[in-house]
Amino acid sequence: AQSVTQPDIHITVSEGASLELRCNYSYGATPYLFWYVQSPGQGLQLLLKYFSGDTLVQGIKGFEAEFKRSQSSFNLRKPSVHWSDAAEYFCAASAWRKLQFGAGTQVVVTP
Amino acid sequence: NAGVTQTPKFQVLKTGQSMTLQCAQDMNHNSMYWYRQDPGMGLRLIYYSASEGTTDKGEVPNGYNVSRLNKREFSLRLESAAPSQTSVYFCASKTGQGVNTEAFFGQGTRLTVV
Numbered sequence: 416a417q418s419v420t421q422p423d424i425h426i427t428v429s430e431g432a433s434l435e436l437r438c439n440y441s442y443g444a445t446p447y448l449f450w451y452v453q454s455p456g457q458g459l460q461l462l463l464k465y466f467s468g469d470t471l472v473q474g475i476k477g478f479e480a481e482f483k484r485s486q487s488s489f490n491l492r493k494p495s496v497h498w499s500d501a502a503e504y505f506c507a508a509s510a511w512r513k514l515q516f517g518a519g520t521q522v523v524v525t526p
Numbered sequence: 527n528a529g530v531t532q533t534p535k536f537q538v539l540k541t542g543q544s545m546t547l548q549c550a551q552d553m554n555h556n557s558m559y560w561y562r563q564d565p566g567m568g569l570r571l572i573y574y575s576a577s578e579g580t581t582d583k584g585e586v587p588n589g590y591n592v593s594r595l596n597k598r599e600f601s602l603r604l605e606s607a608a609p610s611q612t613s614v615y616f617c618a619s620k621t622g623q624g625v626n627t628e629a630f631f632g633q634g635t636r637l638t639v640v
Contacts, residue, residue, distance in 0.1 A: 447627050514618070519566075
């Protein structure tokens, strides 16, 4: 069955430190891949997306993600976290017209 | 630009009551989706409509029905609400296959069933 897995339910990071969120997918072929962010009480905002080509994708708010076909992974990174990055992050995959999400990673930023 | 509009934003139902969640998009998108979001479970797909006139079950369709009224509108109906359906519901739309397959989300409907 197709699936999107985010192994880390909760991550705590200090402000200014680097952040990496993991995402693995299980699909027959490489799907379209996305990272979304959800701030408390808000809807989802797209951070970045990967369709093909360059495996390092730049997004908004200083985020980037790297696609690794051999590992079926699409990990999200940010070199220096700001307090406003505290939110829940969702990895998603789309194949044909079905869009599937991982369970999410809650990011807490400490001073 | 309105994007994806969901109504209502909040709703409290008694067990056994019925209601319809409305969703409309003004981006001429082909595909529309209904998700529910529960703590620790991410977004789970309830139903989707790949194009006008078609609907398909997602991961958790039981207890729900949908109608793709036209290209713009995709409604979700709870015929007999249960406490297990307490959740935040999100509607989304996207163009479908092609270069731009980014999904756009509504602001959500917070539903409580007592």
